[in-house]
Amino acid sequence: MRQCEEQTFETIDGTSIFYRHWPATAGAGDRAIVLLHRGHEHSGRLQHLVDELDLPSYAMFAWDARGHGRTPGRRGYAPSVGTLVKDLDTFVRDVIVPQGIPIENIAVVGQSVGSVLAAAWVHDYAPKIRCMVLAAPAFKIKLYVPFARPALAILHRLFGDFTIQSYVKANYLTHDRNRITGFRSDPLITRAISVRVLLDLYGTAARVVKDAQAIQTPTQLLISGSDFVVHKNPQSDFFERLGSAIKESHELKGFYHDTLGERDRYLAVNKAREFILRMFSQPYQQPSLCDADSRGATREEFERLSRPLRASSPSAITFSAIKAGLRTGGRLSDGIRLGLETGFDSGATLDYVYGNRASGITPLGTLIDWFYINSIGWRGIRIRKQHLERLLTRTIAELQSEMPIRIVDIAAGYGRYVLDSMNGHTTAVDRILLRDYSEDNVKRGAALIAERGVQRVARFERGDAFDRASLGAIQPCPTIGVVSGLYELFPDNDAVRQSLGGLADAIPPRGFLIYTGQPWHPQLEFIARTLTSHREHKPWIMRRRTQAELDQLVEAAGFQKIDQLTDDWGIFTVSLARRVAA
Numbered sequence: 001m002r003q004c005e006e007q008t009f010e011t012i013d014g015t016s017i018f019y020r021h022w023p024a025t026a027g028a029g030d031r032a033i034v035l036l037h038r039g040h041e042h043s044g045r046l047q048h049l050v051d052e053l054d055l056p057s058y059a060m061f062a063w064d065a066r067g068h069g070r071t072p073g074r075r076g077y078a079p080s081v082g083t084l085v086k087d088l089d090t091f092v093r094d095v096i097v098p099q100g101i102p103i104e105n106i107a108v109v110g111q112s113v114g115s116v117l118a119a120a121w122v123h124d125y126a127p128k129i130r131c132m133v134l135a136a137p138a139f140k141i142k143l144y145v146p147f148a149r150p151a152l153a154i155l156h157r158l159f160g161d162f163t164i165q166s167y168v169k170a171n172y173l174t175h176d177r178n179r180i181t182g183f184r185s186d187p188l189i190t191r192a193i194s195v196r197v198l199l200d201l202y203g204t205a206a207r208v209v210k211d212a213q214a215i216q217t218p219t220q221l222l223i224s225g226s227d228f229v230v231h232k233n234p235q236s237d238f239f240e241r242l243g244s245a246i247k248e249s250h251e252l253k254g255f256y257h258d259t260l261g262e263r264d265r266y267l268a269v270n271k272a273r274e275f276i277l278r279m280f281s282q283p284y285q286q287p288s289l290c291d292a293d294s295r296g297a298t299r300e301e302f303e304r305l306s307r308p309l310r311a312s313s314p315s316a317i318t319f320s321a322i323k324a325g326l327r328t329g330g331r332l333s334d335g336i337r338l339g340l341e342t343g344f345d346s347g348a349t350l351d352y353v354y355g356n357r358a359s360g361i362t363p364l365g366t367l368i369d370w371f372y373i374n375s376i377g378w379r380g381i382r383i384r385k386q387h388l389e390r391l392l393t394r395t396i397a398e399l400q401s402e403m404p405i406r407i408v409d410i411a412a413g414y415g416r417y418v419l420d421s422m423n424g425h426t427t428a429v430d431r432i433l434l435r436d437y438s439e440d441n442v443k444r445g446a447a448l449i450a451e452r453g454v455q456r457v458a459r460f461e462r463g464d465a466f467d468r469a470s471l472g473a474i475q476p477c478p479t480i481g482v483v484s485g486l487y488e489l490f491p492d493n494d495a496v497r498q499s500l501g502g503l504a505d506a507i508p509p510r511g512f513l514i515y516t517g518q519p520w521h522p523q524l525e526f527i528a529r530t531l532t533s534h535r536e537h538k539p540w541i542m543r544r545r546t547q548a549e550l551d552q553l554v555e556a557a558g559f560q561k562i563d564q565l566t567d568d569w570g571i572f573t574v575s576l577a578r579r580v581a582a
Contacts, residue, residue: 002050002060009095011087013079018070019043019063019091022050027057031105031280032096035062036088036114038258039138040076040166042069042188049109049260052269055276058107061096063087065117067197069188076163076192081200082568085120089564092127104284107276108132111260112230116201119208119238122217124519124570126548128286131218131246131279133272135259136227139205139234141198149202152195161196172228174256175263200568207570209238211520213297214546216287218246220275222268224255243297245287248275289549290556293493302491302543305528319529326530332365335372343534344527345489347413347441353378354385354416377523380571381485384516385417387565387574388484392421395480395512395576396428402510406431408478410465410499411486415445418482419452433474435463438534466495471502479511484574488518489533491543493553500557509581513559517550517573518542547573558582 004020011017020043023029033055035046043062050060064071066078066087078084097103106129110118115137122132143149144167155162170183183189208215221239223232232251239249250271255262260269292298309316330336335352342348358370372378396405405428409418412434422429432454434445445460452458464470465486481503487496503513521527524542533540545553550573551561559577566573 001047002056004047004050004060009091011083011090013083015066015087016072017063017066017087017091019061019095020046022060024059025056029057029059030101031057032059032061032101032107033276034088034092034096034106034108035060036108036110036118037062037065037068038112038114039193040068040168040190042190044069044188045182045186045261049269052266053273053276055273058276059096059099059101061091063091064188065114067192067194068190074163074194075190076197077161077194078197080568081117081120081197081204082566082570084117085124085204086566088117088121089125089127092129093563103128104130105280106130107279109135109260109272109276110137111135112138112257113201116205116208119212119215120204120570122215123208123211124547124566124573125564126216126546126551128284129217130284131220131276133220133222133275135222135268135272136224136230136257137205137221137235137238138201138230139209139238140202140231142229142231149199153199156195156199161194163192163194164198166191166193168229168257172256173258174261176258176261176265179258179261204570205234207520207522209234209241212238212241213243214519214548215243216289216548217244218279219244219248220272221247221249222259222271223249223251224257224259224262225251225253226255227257229257246279286548286552289546289552290493290497292545292549293491293543298544298546298549301524302541305525305541309529315529319526322526322530330368332362333360333369333372334365335360335369339531343537343540344531345485345540346534347436347438347444350381350485351414351416351444353381356382375523376569377521377527377571380567380569383567384484384572384574385420387567387572388417388482388514388516389421391514391563391565391574391576392418392480392482395514396421399479399510399512400428403479403508404430404476405480406433406476406478407480407482408433408435408474408506409482409484410435410463410471410503411483412436412445412460413441413485414448415458415460416448417484419448419454419458422452422454422458429457431476431478432458433478434458434460435465436460437462437464466490466499468498468502468505471499472505474506477506477508479507481507481511481513483513483515485516487545487550488516488542496553497557500553500559504558504579507579509579511579513554513577513579515550515554515575515577517545517547517575518571519544519547519550519573520570522569522571551575
C-alpha cells in the first residue's frame with residue numbers, strides 16, 4: 001500500500017478542500033495522476049486504485065469534493081457544478097503544478113460524477129493535460145421515477161435548494177463483496193445530494209456531450225455494460241462527437257456502475273494503465289487550432305447560421321414571428337428598443353445590461369424588459385463583468401510591486417468595468433487608457449471618466465483594436481492589457497492575430513493580458529436569426545472559438561495563460577495571461 005499525505009487547499013471562495021497525495025516512489029517525480037471519486041464517495045475509497053494502477057513514478061492526487069468525505073460543509077452540497085469544475089482547475093494549478101509537475105505531465109482518471117467534472121474542465125478551461133480516462137461518466141443519471149427531473153426542477157424553483165437521498169444501493173454498484181461491505185459501513189459515504197447540484201449536473205453534462213467536438217485531449221472511455229445508475233447512450237454520443245484525435249472506448253460486459261471498483265476491475269484498470277503509459281511514452285502534442293476559422297466544427301456552424309432558412313420551414317416561421325414581436329410589442333422594453341436602435345452587441349446595450357434595472361413603457365414594458373435582461377446570455381455578461389473586475393483587481397495587486405500600473409482597454413465600450421475595478425485602487429494606478437472605435441462610445445466614456453473624477457489617471461481616445469501598429473505604439477507602454485467582448489464578434493483569426501500582436505508589442509515581459517472568450521452559447525441560433533449587430537444592423541452571427549483555440553492564439557502572440565474564470569453555464573470565460581520574454 002502506497003502511503004499518502006493528508007493536506008488541504010483553499011479555493012477561490014475561501015473553502016478548504018481536503019485531499020490526499022501519494023508521492024512518487026520512483027523516477028523524477030514530475031508526473032502525476034489526478035483521481036476523481038464518484039458522487040457520494042471520497043478519496044479514501046481510491047487507495048486500491050493507487051495501488052492497482054502500479055505506477056510508482058507517478059504522484060497520485062485525490063480530493064474530497066465539496067460536501068464529501070473530510071471536506072467540511074453541508075453534505076452533498078456545492079454552490080454549483082461550475083464551482084466544482086473551478087475547484088478542480090485550482091487544485092491542479094495551485095497544488096499540483098507548483099510541485100514541479102508540468103501540466104502536460106498530468107493525467108486525470110474520473111469515475112461517474114468525477115468523469116463529468118473532468119470532461120467539463122477539459123471543455124471549459126482547455127488545460128493542456130496529457131490525457132484523461134472517464135469511467136462510467138454520469139452524463140445522464142437514471143432516476144427511475146417518472147417525470148422526476150421536471151418535478152424536482154419545479155420544486156427547486158418554488159422552494160429553493162433542498163436535499164434528497166440517493167436511491168443507489170451498494171449491491172447495484174459492484175459485484176465485489178468487500179467494496180459492498182465498505183460502502184455500507186463507511187461513515188464518510190454521503191447519501192445526500194443537493195437538488196441544485198443534481199439538476200446542474202444534468203445541464204453541464206448535456207452541454208459537454210453536445211459540444212464534445214471542442215475537446216482535444218486524448219481520452220479513454222470505459223463503459224459499464226450493466227450499469228443501473230447512468231444511461232449509456234449519452235456516453236456513446238459523447239464519444240462519437242469527441243474532437244480528440246486520440247480516443248478509445250471500451251464496454252466492459254456485466255460491469256456495474258463502480259467500473260474501477262468492480263470484482264473484475266483488473267480488466268478496466270489494466271486498460272487505463274496501458275492507455276496512460278502509451279500517452280506518456282511519446283512527447284506531448286497538441287493539434288493546432290489557429291486555423292479553426294477556416295475549417296472545423298465552429299466554422300461549419302457559423303456557415304450554417306449565415307445561410308437563410310427555407311421561408312416555409314417551421315424554424316423560419318418561428319424566428320420571423322419572434323422578430324416581428326421584438327419590433328412591435330418588444331419596443332415597450334427600454335432594453336429591446338435600445339438594442340433595435342444601436343445593435344444588441346453595442347456598447348450602449350452592454351452598458352444597459354450592466355445596469356440590471358428593468359424599465360419600459362407601461363408596466364407591461366417593464367415586465368418584458370425584466371425577462372429580456374434576465375435571459376441567460378445577459379446574466380452571463382454580468383458575471384463576466386464581475387470576473388473581469390476580479391482578475392483586474394488581482395492583477396493590479398500582483399503587479400504594483402514590480403512595475404508601474406498602466407492599463408489599456410482596446411475596445412472598452414463605455415469603459416465601465418475598468419473604472420468600476422478602480423474603486424479603492426486609484427492611487428495604485430499610474431494610467432488608464434480606454435480606447436474604442438465608436439465615436440459615441442468615446443464621448444460617453446469620457447463623460448463617465450469625468451463623472452467619476454478620475455481625469456488625473458484616465459483618458460478615452462478613439463482607436464482601432466485591430467491595428468497592430470497603432471496598438472504597439474502606445475506610450476507609455478501599458479503593463480496590463482484588457483480585451484473584453486471583442487474577439488467574440490469577429491469570426492476570422494487574422495484580425496485577432498493582429499490585435500494580439502499589437503498588444504504583445506506594447507506590453508513588456510511580465511506584464512499581463514486579460515481576455516474574454518465565448519466557447520459556448522445555448523442561444524446562438526436564436527441570436528443569429530432574430531437580433532441585429534451594431535455593424536450596419538446586420539444579423540448578429542457569431543463564430544464560437546473554443547477555449548483551446550483562443551488560448552492558442554494568445555500563446556502564439558507571446559503570452560502564457562495562468563488563470564481563468566468561467567460562469568456556471570460555460571458561456572463566457574475571462575482569462576489571465578502573462579507576457580513572456582521573446
